Amino acid sequence: MAGGRTETTLQAVRRHLRNGWIILTERGAGALYGAAMREAAKLIDQPVGVFLAPRDILRDGPTLFRSQGLRATVGAVLRQIAAEHDPPLGRSRNPVNAAARAAAVRYHYAHDLTKPDGVVPARRPVNDCDFALEVPFGFAPQPKAAGRVAAIVHAFYPETLPAILARLANIPLGVDLFVSTDTQAKKDEIAKATTGWSKGAVEIRLVPNRGRDIAAKFVGFADVYARYDLFLHLHTKKSPHGGAPLARWLDYLLDNLVGSPGIAQAALALFDDPKMGVVLPQHLFEIRGILNWGYDYELARGLMRKMGVEIDKNRVLEFPSGSMFWGRSAAIRGLLDLGLRFDGFPEESGQVDGTLAHAIERIVLMAAEARGYEWLKIVRRDLYPLGATVLQVAGPKDIADGRLKVFQPCLAAVDTEVAPYARQQKETRPIAAYPSRNPRPRLNLLVPSVNPLQTFGGVATALRLFETWADALGPAFDKRIVVTDAEIEPAGYAALPGYAPTPFVASHDAAARALVDASERGVGRLDLRDRDIFVATAWWTAGLVRDVERERARFFGGARPFLYLVQDDEPNFYGWSSKYALAEATYRDGADIIAVINSEELYAAMTAKYAFRRAFCLPYELNAEIAGLLAPRARERTILVYGRQTVHRNGFELICAALTRWQQRDPIRASRWEIAFLGESFVDELVYPVQNARIEGKVALADYADRLSRASVGVSLMFSPHPSYPPLEMAQAGLTVIANSFPGKDLRARCPSIVALDDPTPENLSRAIEQAVAGAEPNIGAVTPHVALTPLALPGPRADADEIVALLREAAQ
Numbered sequence: 001m002a003g004g005r006t007e008t009t010l011q012a013v014r015r016h017l018r019n020g021w022i023i024l025t026e027r028g029a030g031a032l033y034g035a036a037m038r039e040a041a042k043l044i045d046q047p048v049g050v051f052l053a054p055r056d057i058l059r060d061g062p063t064l065f066r067s068q069g070l071r072a073t074v075g076a077v078l079r080q081i082a083a084e085h086d087p088p089l090g091r092s093r094n095p096v097n098a099a100a101r102a103a104a105v106r107y108h109y110a111h112d113l114t115k116p117d118g119v120v121p122a123r124r125p126v127n128d129c130d131f132a133l134e135v136p137f138g139f140a141p142q143p144k145a146a147g148r149v150a151a152i153v154h155a156f157y158p159e160t161l162p163a164i165l166a167r168l169a170n171i172p173l174g175v176d177l178f179v180s181t182d183t184q185a186k187k188d189e190i191a192k193a194t195t196g197w198s199k200g201a202v203e204i205r206l207v208p209n210r211g212r213d214i215a216a217k218f219v220g221f222a223d224v225y226a227r228y229d230l231f232l233h234l235h236t237k238k239s240p241h242g243g244a245p246l247a248r249w250l251d252y253l254l255d256n257l258v259g260s261p262g263i264a265q266a267a268l269a270l271f272d273d274p275k276m277g278v279v280l281p282q283h284l285f286e287i288r289g290i291l292n293w294g295y296d297y298e299l300a301r302g303l304m305r306k307m308g309v310e311i312d313k314n315r316v317l318e319f320p321s322g323s324m325f326w327g328r329s330a331a332i333r334g335l336l337d338l339g340l341r342f343d344g345f346p347e348e349s350g351q352v353d354g355t356l357a358h359a360i361e362r363i364v365l366m367a368a369e370a371r372g373y374e375w376l377k378i379v380r381r382d383l384y385p386l387g388a389t390v391l392q393v394a395g396p397k398d399i400a401d402g403r404l405k406v407f408q409p410c411l412a413a414v415d416t417e418v419a420p421y422a423r424q425q426k427e428t429r430p431i432a433a434y435p436s437r438n439p440r441p442r443l444n445l446l447v448p449s450v451n452p453l454q455t456f457g458g459v460a461t462a463l464r465l466f467e468t469w470a471d472a473l474g475p476a477f478d479k480r481i482v483v484t485d486a487e488i489e490p491a492g493y494a495a496l497p498g499y500a501p502t503p504f505v506a507s508h509d510a511a512a513r514a515l516v517d518a519s520e521r522g523v524g525r526l527d528l529r530d531r532d533i534f535v536a537t538a539w540w541t542a543g544l545v546r547d548v549e550r551e552r553a554r555f556f557g558g559a560r561p562f563l564y565l566v567q568d569d570e571p572n573f574y575g576w577s578s579k580y581a582l583a584e585a586t587y588r589d590g591a592d593i594i595a596v597i598n599s600e601e602l603y604a605a606m607t608a609k610y611a612f613r614r615a616f617c618l619p620y621e622l623n624a625e626i627a628g629l630l631a632p633r634a635r636e637r638t639i640l641v642y643g644r645q646t647v648h649r650n651g652f653e654l655i656c657a658a659l660t661r662w663q664q665r666d667p668i669r670a671s672r673w674e675i676a677f678l679g680e681s682f683v684d685e686l687v688y689p690v691q692n693a694r695i696e697g698k699v700a701l702a703d704y705a706d707r708l709s710r711a712s713v714g715v716s717l718m719f720s721p722h723p724s725y726p727p728l729e730m731a732q733a734g735l736t737v738i739a740n741s742f743p744g745k746d747l748r749a750r751c752p753s754i755v756a757l758d759d760p761t762p763e764n765l766s767r768a769i770e771q772a773v774a775g776a777e778p779n780i781g782a783v784t785p786h787v788a789l790t791p792l793a794l795p796g797p798r799a800d801a802d803e804i805v806a807l808l809r810e811a812a813q
Contacts, residue, residue, distance in 0.1 A: 045075025136262030141269035211345030277331030277373025295354030629705030658765035
């Protein structure tokens with residue numbers, strides 16, 4: 001036992017040894033070393049404080065030593081070592097996610113609303129995380145595109161048009177030329193320059209000098225796109241405001257788009273992918289430092305709203321800087337349907353930002369994504385200084401592999417950081433998603449943990465039902481388990497041998513049975529298929545499913561319901577709080593929820609408050625494995641306590657207070673009885689001054705069944721509508737059980753011998769324990785029979801696997 005302020009040296013040593021054993025057996029030797037360093041930091045300095053990596057001692061140590069002293073400096077080093085070696089408290093170490101960590105995209109971003117000059121900052125990948133495919137390809141692609149393409153060129157400076165025409169000759173298809181300019185004199189000059197154009201038709205139009213090339217392309221030639229599948233946007237670009245650094249911009253863009261027959265052929269080959277909407281050149285390196293929203297955010301937001309899409313500055317900004325790109329007409333249909341007019345653009349006055357044209361340039365890729373299309377960037381290796389970000393394309397597979405790095409969706413959420421104000425609700429961290437190309441339907445389970453020591457009744461039930469439904473769906477459906485909270489330990493992977501350990505990173509998504517550790521939100525993205533169907537468990541997984549489903553709808557269109565395995569009235573776990581509101585919101589607007597509600601009592605409680613698309617009742621049944629393991633054993637003087645110290649609804653404090661009162665009131669008899677706390681490991685000092693207590697934690701089912709067969713009394717509280725498994729399991733095994741009643745729940749309806757206290761104060765609970773112990777004494781050493789529970793009338797449709805599977809099939813269509 002541990003004795004609080006009166007703890008002796010021997011008791012302290014015993015406590016540390018026990019804690020060390022728990023850490024070693026549950027988290028490994030590395031975690032034990034980390035915990036030891038943390039304890040050392042407490043002794044030398046304090047439990048919390050700054051961190052100092054050993055490699056930084058020479059650089060930062062002297063400053064820390066001068067400002068805070070030797071103890072603080074040593075403590076900072078020890079805390080850093082502890083954080084590095086103890087995964088639950090420090091950096092994660094799951095080796096399966098090593099690929100995800102290596103591929104994690106880093107961003108330049110500040111949450112500042114505007115800069116001092118009024119510019120709206122943008123989230124942009126850092127330079128070494130911004131990739132492009134190398135052109136020309138290292139093989140000779142054979143584009144499937146047939147017919148002609150439309151080359152739409154705004155020629156404000158006709159003198160540079162010949163350079164464009166020379167590049168256009170590299171296109172291996174017919175090219176109809178559509179040229180705009182703003183004066184008759186320029187039109188005549190353009191007519192002369194295009195006299196010898198032999199690849200297709202030529203049309204020259206006069207347009208107002210408003211909106212520069214953007215208005216000319218999207219308004220002046222708005223009628224052209226319906227006649228062509230593919231187009232190329234170019235213009236006679238000059239950037240007089242940029243001086244020498246931007247003098248090569250025009251040639252850079254042209255050379256990356258149509259600089260040679262091989263480059264043009266490569267660009268066209270990318271459109272063999274029916275999802276490809278835009279192919280754009282990598283940014284001119286000289287402008288990378290000024291890629292932002294500028295003064296265009298409000299205009300861009302308004303345009304996207306007209307297309308039915310909400311944006312925010314926290315999403316990634318990517319766009320064809322210089323407004324030259326290959327495109328699919330269907331991909332920009334949203335922009336064309338805005339009804340843009342020339343008079344909506346300001347008169348030309350040398351503006352360098354803040355106009356409608358600049359806003360449209362920044363949302364071209366967003367508009368394409370909103371129509372279900374993707375984009376890719378290309379670049380010539382010799383034109384771009386960061387060679388490591390130029391991805392070689394030696395064959396078609398390299399295009400598919402490169403897509404995973406190059407295409408980082410603009411409309412998808414990427415901010416998975418936990419803000420300081422949200423650190424008490426880390427479970428709600430968003431999951432970033434990535435559009436998968438795998439067309440197969442898939443059933444997905446989002447669950448907080450699969451580690452055996454953390455899979456209590458609710459998680460175990462979720463895993464069992466998921467397997468039942470997934471197996472019934474058959475081989476036509478893939479299946480995936482996504483762990484949202486607890487890093488998957490080796491034992492977790494071992495417990496699910498039929499699943500492939502799969503990194504949390506955008507991939508080709510080929511695994512038919514995948515197990516994904518998404519606890520490290522910041523390192524990757526979750527592959528998301530068009531026909532993904534989700535099963536939510538804890539309330540926050542339901543919130544995550546709704547977020548992911550919104551992403552799926554954005555990527556692929558349509559709406560799909562999800563299955564919500566409701567295992568308690570979870571909002572009430574948190575009192576009146578933010579978590580209460582978040583949890584409660586997952587049950588509201590239930591038109592997208594197929595609810596499977598665990599137990600008759602909970603079904604009645606939840607359906608009385610919330611309306612779901614469909615609702616099914618999962619009646620209580622004794623775990624078949626436990627039932628098979630129960631055996632006739634002589635009863636012993638043992639009280640089994642379902643004591644999860646971290647789960648408030650299990651009334652841990654009340655039970656300990658009641659046991660203390662009983663023992664102190666009846667010491668002679670109590671000295672002959674042992675108390676076994678099951679369900680969760682914790683340090684034994686937390687039950688002090690309860691005597692004769694063993695903290696056994698979560699035990700294997702065989703060991704649990706053995707304890708049920710030998711114990712005489714059980715204590716298990718649950719302050720919620722759910723009946724809870726332990727008291728019913730104890731009752732069926734023949735124990736005298738002390739539990740509690742709750743509005744809508746009375747376990748005596750299932751087993752009259754259960755003592756269900758209406759007022760479970762420590763005093764009343766202690767009296768019930770005393771009576772139960774006294775009543776059990778005559779049967780010590782005897783074998784008592786198991787008890788059959790009385791089934792309750794079903795309050796709603798039974799959760800029939802065939803009917804649920806039929807709904808899942810329908811949802812995946």
